[in-house]
Amino acid sequence: MGSLTATAVKAASEPxxxxxxxxxxxxxxxxxGKSWIVRVQKDGRRRDIGLGSAKKVSLKLARERxxxxxxxxxxxxxxVAERQKAAGIPTFSEAARLVHxxxxxxxxxxxxxxxxxxxxxAYAFPxxxxxxxxxxxxxxxxxALVAIWLEKxxxxxxxxxxxxxxxxxxxxxxxRDSGLxxxxxxxxxxxxxxxxxxxxxxxxxxxxxxxxxxxxxxSMGRLALEAVILTAARSGEVRLAEWSEIDLDAATWAIPAExxxxxxxxxxxxxxxxxxxxxxxxxxxxGDSDLVFPGQRRGKPLSDMTLTKVMRDMGxxxxxxxxxxxxxDWVAEQTHWPAELAEAxxxxxxxDKTVAAYQRGSMLxxxxxxxxxxxxxxxxxxxxxxxxxxx
Numbered sequence: 001m002g003s004l005t006a007t008a009v010k011a012a013s014e015p016x017x018x019x020x021x022x023x024x025x026x027x028x029x030x031x032x033g034k035s036w037i038v039r040v041q042k043d044g045r046r047r048d049i050g051l052g053s054a055k056k057v058s059l060k061l062a063r064e065r066x067x068x069x070x071x072x073x074x075x076x077x078x079x080v081a082e083r084q085k086a087a088g089i090p091t092f093s094e095a096a097r098l099v100h101x102x103x104x105x106x107x108x109x110x111x112x113x114x115x116x117x118x119x120x121x122a123y124a125f126p127x128x129x130x131x132x133x134x135x136x137x138x139x140x141x142x143x144a145l146v147a148i149w150l151e152k153x154x155x156x157x158x159x160x161x162x163x164x165x166x167x168x169x170x171x172x173x174x175x176r177d178s179g180l181x182x183x184x185x186x187x188x189x190x191x192x193x194x195x196x197x198x199x200x201x202x203x204x205x206x207x208x209x210x211x212x213x214x215x216x217x218x219s220m221g222r223l224a225l226e227a228v229i230l231t232a233a234r235s236g237e238v239r240l241a242e243w244s245e246i247d248l249d250a251a252t253w254a255i256p257a258e259x260x261x262x263x264x265x266x267x268x269x270x271x272x273x274x275x276x277x278x279x280x281x282x283x284x285x286x287g288d289s290d291l292v293f294p295g296q297r298r299g300k301p302l303s304d305m306t307l308t309k310v311m312r313d314m315g316x317x318x319x320x321x322x323x324x325x326x327x328x329d330w331v332a333e334q335t336h337w338p339a340e341l342a343e344a345x346x347x348x349x350x351x352d353k354t355v356a357a358y359q360r361g362s363m364l365x366x367x368x369x370x371x372x373x374x375x376x377x378x379x380x381x382x383x384x385x386x387x388x389x390x391x
Contacts, residue, residue, distance in 0.1 A: 002020040002021045002022075002024065002059070002063060003019060003020050003021055004018060004019075004020040004026060004059055005059070006058065006059050006060075009026055009034075009054060009059050012026065012028060012034070013028065013032060014028065015028050015029060015030050015032075016028055020059070020062075020063070022038075022066065022067075022070070023038050023039040023040060023066065023070070024036065024037075024038050024051075024062060024063060024066040025037050025038070025039065026054060026062075033053075034053065034054035034055065035050065035051075035052065035053050035054055036050070036051035036052055036053075036054060036057055036062040036065070036066075037049060037050050037051060038051055038065070038066040038069050038070070040069060040070055040073045042073050042074075049069055051065045051066060051069070052065070078131075089132050089133065089134050089175045090132070090133055090175070091129060091130055091131060091132055091133060092124065092125070092128055092129050092130075092131055092132070092133045092136050092166065093120075093121075093124075093125045093129035093130065094133075095133040095166050095169065095170055095175070096117065096120050096124070096125075096129075096162075096166045097117065098169075099165060099166050099169045100113075100116060100117045103116075104116075108258055108259065108263075115158075116162060119155065119158055119159050119162060120159070120162055120163070120166075123144055123147070123148060123155075123159050124144055124159060124162075124163055127140065127143065127144035127147075128140045128141075128144065133166065133167070133170040133175055133176065134170065134175050134176040136163075136167065137180075138180055138181045138184050138185050138188075141160075141163055141180060141185055142185045142188050142189065144159070144163075145159060145160055145185070145189060146189055146190070149189050149190060149192065150190060150192065153192045160182075160185075163180070164179070164180055164182060167179050167180050200317065200318045200319055200322050201318055201319075201322030201323065201324075201325035201326045201329070202316065202318045202322060202323065202326050203326070203329075204326050204327075204329055204330040204333075204334070204377075207229070207326060207330075207377070207378055208377070208378060208379065208380030209380075210314070210316070211226070211229070211378050211379065211380070212380070213314055214226055214310075214314070218280070219310075220281075220284065220293055220294070220295075220302060220306075221302060221306040221307055221309065221310045222310055223277065223280065223281050223284075223293065224238055224239060224293040224302055224306070224307055225307050225310050225311070225320060226277055227241075227274070227277060227278070227281075227292075227293075228307065228320050228323055229323045229326075229378060230270075230271060230273055230274040230277060230371075230374070230375055230378065231253065231268050231270070231274060231371070232323070232324055232327040232345055232346055232371070232374070233255070233268060233324075233347075234261070234321065234324070235304060235307055235320040235321055236259075236304070237255050237259055237260070238292075238293065239293055239301045239302045239303075239304065239307070240259055240291075240301050241253070241255075241291070241292040241293065242290040242291060242292060243282075243285075243290050243291075243292055244290055246270075246278060246292065248270075248275055248278060248279065251269060251270040251271075251272075251274075251275050251368075252267055252268065252269060252270060253267070253268040253270055254266075254267050254268075255267075255268065255347075260347060261347070262347060262348075266347040267364060268371075269364060269365075269367050269368035269371050270371070271368075271371045271372045271374070271375035271376075272372065272375070273375040273376075273378070273379060274371070274375060278292070281293070304320070307320040308320060324346055327342075327345075327346070327374060328342055328346065330374065330377065331370070331374075334377075335370075335373065337370050337373075341363075341366060341367060341370055342370070344363075344367060345367050345370055345371065
């Protein structure tokens with residue numbers, strides 16, 4: 001027999017928790033609202049499960065529901081998950097796949113699209129993928145993150161962001177009332193001591209000698225790496241370049257918006273050395289592929305590892321992407337060209353008006369002068385680092 005009576009439940013008004021026995025409690029909030037919960041414990045974990053408002057659920061019905069919940073818990077059934085499933089609320093894994101499907105078309109990089117879902121499949125789904133997206137709490141997320149937080153810090157940070165994206169989506173869909181308490185989760189995780197690693201770059205003082213050695217052989221990988229250096233473009237932009245984008249007569253390379261990190265077209269002015277390079281590449285063109293730097297597999301571009309292998313074969317431990325830093329350091333330390341012009345040459349977003357200005361008209365020509373000076377420096381030409389003050 002419980003401790004409460006129907007009359008006592010009706011009369012109670014003081015905020016607090018009133019026990020009936022066997023884990024059943026009447027809760028009275030600060031504003032007078034009354035509700036039922038049952039406290040259960042399984043495998044060392046304690047949970048409070050709501051049974052409804054006391055206005056609609058009588059004491060007798062609350063006892064019956066509490067008994068049913070205890071029975072379900074005992075045989076391994078999660079009554080909350082079953083209730084949410086009946087209400088049409090997806091599991092976390094189902095929600096994650098929906099979020100992935102909705103967002104994948106907007107991601108320019110197919111590799112990123114694959115990694116986004118595979119990270120969740122590897123580290124989140126085994127931990128709480130079968131749980132309702134409405135019941136995934138800070139404790140569950142923290143436990144999933146801590147397993148790789150120190151061993152794989154970058155992966156863990158990405159996992160944290162992707163889990164949070166799914167939870168925010170669930171809030172927006174009305175599947176849950178609130179998002180994750182990220183500050184609470186972060187405080188409960190051990191401190192990561194590893195600092196972010198920057199792309200290792202070749203010192204610009206060593207670049208002329210490096211270019212000479214690079215040209216001692218001629219392979220598609222070496223040609224592509226030379227293009228990376230002379231254009232200061234990202235290695236991915238070079239590897240995916242197509243002949244339809246390149247106008248050798250006008251000495252320009254128009255990289256389409258969908259391949260640019262900033263999401264807008266970037267016109268690269270080609271120095272005479274860069275034009276000569278693309279003429280050399282053109283002599284290697286075979287078949288009807290539009291790829292400038294095709295890989296060994298038909299219709300596929302060079303892999304990023306091909307460019308890295310060229311570096312390793314030359315006894316260097318820097319990375320291809322680092323040549324953008326080499327270029328930027330050279331501009332800052334060896335020339336008087338404005339920083340904004342260098343940033344525009346790298347397609348960095350300095351400010352919409354600034355970048356737009358450097359993309360058109362005479363400003364494009366100023367970038368052409370900059371890239372010609374850079375190419376001259378790469379060639380080891382005397383005076384290659386003596387550049388006039390741009391106005």
